[in-house]
Amino acid sequence: xxxxxxxxxxxxxxxxxxxxxxxxxxxxxxxxxxxxxxxxxxxxxxxxxxxxxxxxxxxxxxxxxxxxxxxxxxxxxxxxxxxxxxxxxxxxxxxxxxxxxxxxxxxxxxxxxxxxxxxxxxxxxxxxxxxxxxxxxxxxxxxxxxxxxxxxxxxxxxxxxxxxxxxxxxxxxxxxxxxxxxxxxxxxxxxxxxxxxxxxxxxxxxxxxxxxxxxxxxxxxxxxxxxxxxxxxxxxxxxxxxxxxxxxxxxxxxxxxxxxxxxxxxxxxxxxxxxxxxxxxxxxxxxxxxxxxxxxxxxxxxxxxxxxxxxxxxxxxxxxxxxxxxxxxxxxxxxxxxxxxxxxxxxxxxxxxxxxxxxxxxxxxxxxxxxxxxxxxxxxxxxxxxxxxxxxxxxxxxxxxx
Numbered sequence: 001x002x003x004x005x006x007x008x009x010x011x012x013x014x015x016x017x018x019x020x021x022x023x024x025x026x027x028x029x030x031x032x033x034x035x036x037x038x039x040x041x042x043x044x045x046x047x048x049x050x051x052x053x054x055x056x057x058x059x060x061x062x063x064x065x066x067x068x069x070x071x072x073x074x075x076x077x078x079x080x081x082x083x084x085x086x087x088x089x090x091x092x093x094x095x096x097x098x099x100x101x102x103x104x105x106x107x108x109x110x111x112x113x114x115x116x117x118x119x120x121x122x123x124x125x126x127x128x129x130x131x132x133x134x135x136x137x138x139x140x141x142x143x144x145x146x147x148x149x150x151x152x153x154x155x156x157x158x159x160x161x162x163x164x165x166x167x168x169x170x171x172x173x174x175x176x177x178x179x180x181x182x183x184x185x186x187x188x189x190x191x192x193x194x195x196x197x198x199x200x201x202x203x204x205x206x207x208x209x210x211x212x213x214x215x216x217x218x219x220x221x222x223x224x225x226x227x228x229x230x231x232x233x234x235x236x237x238x239x240x241x242x243x244x245x246x247x248x249x250x251x252x253x254x255x256x257x258x259x260x261x262x263x264x265x266x267x268x269x270x271x272x273x274x275x276x277x278x279x280x281x282x283x284x285x286x287x288x289x290x291x292x293x294x295x296x297x298x299x300x301x302x303x304x305x306x307x308x309x310x311x312x313x314x315x316x317x318x319x320x321x322x323x324x325x326x327x328x329x330x331x332x333x334x335x336x337x338x339x340x341x342x343x344x345x346x347x348x349x350x351x352x353x354x355x356x357x358x359x360x361x362x363x364x365x366x367x368x369x370x371x372x373x374x375x376x377x378x379x380x381x382x383x384x385x386x387x388x389x390x391x392x393x394x395x396x397x398x399x400x401x402x
Contacts, residue, residue: 092149093375094246099146100155101247101290103139104221105282110136111207111214114278116198121274122266129198133188137178140166141185155243158224162217169204169213176201244294245371251287252364255280255356261349275349284344284352288329288337291363295335298370305373309366316366320359327352 109115109132116125147159163184166173170180177192193201205214225243254260260280263271295314298306314335317324321331328343344352 088149089151090372090375092146093152094371096143096146096150096152096155096159097243097246097371098250099139099143100221100224100243101250101286103136103143104218104225105286106132106136106139107205107214107218107221108282110201110205111218116202119264121264121272122268123264124267125198126194127267129201130190130193133176133178133193133201134190137186137188144184155224158220162220162224165213165216165220172200172204172213176204244290244297245367245374248287248290248294248367249364249371251283251290252356252360252362252367254283254360255287255352256358256360256364258353261353277345277349280349280352281341281344284327284329285339285341287360288339292336294367294370298374301374303373306370309369309373313363313366313370316359316362320355323355323359327355 110129115128115132118125119128143159144163147156150156166180166186173179173186176196177189179187179189181187203209204212206212207215207218209215210219260283261275264274264276265271295310298310301307317331317335317337324331324337327347328340330338330340332338
């Protein structure tokens with residue numbers, strides 16, 4: 001059985017982000033996600049500074065208040081010149097965006113009917129389910145870990161919602177060998193999964209039932225993929241572009257890797273002479289989708305670093321149009337891609353691999369830079385960094401004195 005978690009109507013899942021320090025192993029105090037986010041992004045620090053900065057002794061109120069105001073403005077002006085952006089926060093934000101894309105793919109695999117069907121080459125459905133579940137657990141835990149250090153509260157709120165759904169399905173997950181750890185991550189008992197009825201796994205992740213665990217997680221991931229870290233329109237654009245760029249980077253690296261093109265194995269573990277074409281196509285389709293999403297969101301950016309890397313990607317793609325077309329990937333006059341499934345799957349996968357070894361790696365490099373510039377810009381626009389330091393670029397409060 002999974003651990004019991006009481007999720008009341010007036011509680012959210014922010015407590016799942018917390019690691020337990022008590023020896024008893026209980027879940028600890030439950031905090032609202034808004035409280036967690038406020039502490040994380042420095043809002044409490046701002047409140048306390050504002051309060052204690054204005055409370056003055058009555059005998060020196062006028063002089064002290066004037067001095068305090070000047071000090072605050074000087075500090076704001078200084079931090080405007082040298083904004084503090086946490087590298088750890090940038091890394092967590094990027095990992096969260098990439099992790100969400102990977103986890104979406106893992107959920108899709110567990111929702112696909114093909115995963116629960118024996119293949120002609122002898123690979124059993126049981127082996128495919130175990131492989132898919134292992135990928136899901138790995139990607140799920142990566143998202144949870146990244147969310148803990150991320151300031152993209154729009155995304156982390158959906159991650160928390162996803163984790164609450166996991167907690168609500170703890171018993172069903174336990175039946176197929178998945179347990180919930182005290183820090184909110186999950187763990188797979190492979191032996192128990194192999195002994196479980198595969199129909200229970202398929203039912204739990206059913207794509208046909210919108211209320212199933214798998215469908216709920218998929219919907220939360222879909223919303224999280226488009227969610228911004230703040231409510232500002234410009235930051236939303238940055239976040240969307242960064243998310244797509246991070247995902248494109250992951251897709252480009254995967255399409256350039258040897259692992260994706262590894263030959264499939266039969267039920268005895270012997271290597272066959274067949275590629276997992278469905279898996280390769282899924283990654284190529286994701287590449288096309290994230291490529292288009294990145295350009296749609298980032299083309300309006302005024303960041304020179306973003307625009308320079310988009311220009312290089314566009315040029316690199318323009319020079320590769322004929323090769324892409326061989327694999328069913330077309331590029332329209334606006335520079336957006338479209339992939340034809342039949343043409344791609346009929347292509348020589350060894351040629352696909354050879355092409356993406358160069359092209360995919362190249363695009364991944366520049367997509368990584370787009371992600372970097374967008375994430376840095378978005379982080380600097382939040383007013384407060386994850387360390388609680390004030391960053392005036394995110395505030396319009398003092399624009400009249402700049």
